[in-house]
Amino acid sequence: MNNLILIIIGMAAVTYIPRLLPFFLLSNKQIPKRVDAFLKCIPVAAIGALIIPGVFSATPDMPMAAASGMAFTIIIGLWRGGIIIPVLGSVAVTYLVLFFTA
């Protein structure tokens, strides 16, 4: 077995185990209220950190392009809601801004 296959297997194990364990540690048990409150706050906390500051370097040479795409998502998302149009629209807007400023 070469080194790289060993690395891949090791990486797969240390990635999979943390993803798996909580499903067996937490389910089917009564979770204390305090812990439950904490778990409920995980999504917004995680997503905030996943978006900021990454989004500002999504189009490194032309930050305005990603910003325009996000502006489109915010406007359409707040106005009409939905997923597909806000997302595909933001890609299209970003593309157009990059295309015409390049």
Place this chain on the structure above:
Amino acid sequence: MTKEVQDAFKSGIPIFIGYVPAAIAFGILSKGCEITLLESFLFSAVVFAGASQFIALNLLMTGMGPGGIILTTLLVNFRHFLMSAYLATRIGRIAKRYKFMMAFGVTDEVFSVLSFQKGRLSKPFIFILEISAYTGWVTGTLAGYILGGFLPEILTISMGVALYALLLAMLLPEIKKSVKALILTISSGLLNTFLIKLDFLPNGWTIIVCILVIALAGSFFIVDEVQEEIYE
């Protein structure tokens, strides 16, 4: 097609679109690192964890050994432990074999979409979402390796924006309902920016610290409003 399946595809498509260009980049880079097509495929198919795969390539090039690379991967991907912990409370009682399968597909984006679904998470929804993400990641890797940069660069860059747009689109209804959700989100983003600027935590740990600190703060001050409706 039931509404649920439709909804799963509606969220799965943006993830697919976002993953493809990132995976193409991984395919191209791995080829440049003198890795075989099979190995590149195995990276994406078996590890299935975006950022850590890029980091592993970098470390390989610096000549780091397996131990160091695997330890780094553990640190980078450990945030999924917290995400799975949240998801575990949302799936109800399901057979063990499904848990083994769905745990494999817990990525940042899959987690984010799932966490904003109302009510109990169903198996079809989870698996459609995870399979969309996985298909995008694996096919993108192969396409990048075999075809190279076949898409125009500005198109690939624009497609990458899809992942942020997806997160934002899902967050907006929450923010609209609750100012406190907005405050939590922004605080977490600001804290993350600050931690990255300080530059003393290993890659991936700024997000872990943000989740721990912000969710803890949230659990003390604002437990009633955030996510209450989604959760029940």
